[in-house]
Amino acid sequence: MKLSKKTNSKAPLLILILLIAGMAVVAPVAALKVEGARIALDVAPGQTVTSPIGISIKADEAEGDFAVEVLGFGQAVADGTYNGLAAVVDTSPYSARPFITIDKPTVHLKPGERADATATIRMPPDAKDGGRYAIILVHPITSTSGQQTAFSTAVAIPVLLTIKGGAISQKGEIAAVETSKVEIAKPFSVTASVKNSGNYHYYGMVINVTVNDGQGKTVSTVKTTPMSRAIVPDQQVKITAQVAPGLPEAMYQMTVKMETQDGMVLDTETKSLQIGNPKNGAVSTAPAGQSTVAGVRTTYAPGPGAFAVCMAAAFGILGGINIRRKRE
DSSP states (O other): OOOOHHHHHHHHHHHHHHHHHHOOOSSOOTTEEEESOOEEEEEOTTOEEEEEEEEEEOTTSOOEEEEEEEEEEEEOTTTOOEEEEOGGGOOOTTBOGGGEEESOSEEEEOTTOEEEEEEEEEOOTTOOSSEEEEEEEEEEOOOTTSSOOSOOOOEEEEEEEEETTOOOOOOEEEEEEEEOOOOTTOOEEEEEEEEEOSSSOBSOOEEEEEEEOTTSOEEEEEEOOOOSSOBOTTOEEEEEEEEOSOOOSEEEEEEEEEEOTTSOEEEEEEEEEEESOOSTTOOOOSOTTOOBOBTOOOOOOOOHHHHHHHHHHHHHHHHHHHHHHHHO
């Protein structure tokens, strides 16, 4: 793709914005204190609300300038960590970024000082259903001496807004299921990539893995610890379950469920799983055509339908040979 000169000139600025936006922490560290580090409000369409943000540094910290930016709501795929997204990549229809403003985009702090900023949220009158999401990122700029302040980690404030009177849809889907290397009688991991396909966030997501043998008997079950972070609409994260202490050589059927903490099943995926090289042509109980777990081979045996077709073809060939001999 060819970029224009105008785009090239903005590239360094865009990269800087993305790098700043990518910084996030779950909780403030000791050097920087942020009050109002989570904003969760019910807001009616057309309503304007405000939320205070207090920013302070310790007495032994160098003075400096801090930026308070409104960004899109992103999440790290690996663990669901909240990340800020620059406007150019914040394309979710559930974004609250466009209608949040900060009265003090930058604040100057001397050692031990505190500054107060206010986030103003103006919900559009046509907003309806579900939630709207954003990240307010507080991060250092430079000190008065031109050197970056001693504190170098940003603080991400998640903004989770619920539209009053709107319909809430909690949906999810399993985008992919992968396993680590599977060996006889050895533990292995199952990783599910799950996506929030609804219009509202949810906490406590778990993955429930069940492994059945060829006779349908359950031989292993494992459920992950509920996620402490919310998964917001349009975001995808990975959750890993450990299957221990391992399973003997055989063919299995593995079912992976995406569940809320209270047990509501959002999506299910079933995979055939082969461990070792089972003898006697043992096959999985998975339905015909079922895909396999990545990196795990599945062997299928022809059913009676395939056998009948082969026999019919064989008799047809033999019949043709006999007719030809008679004519000769």
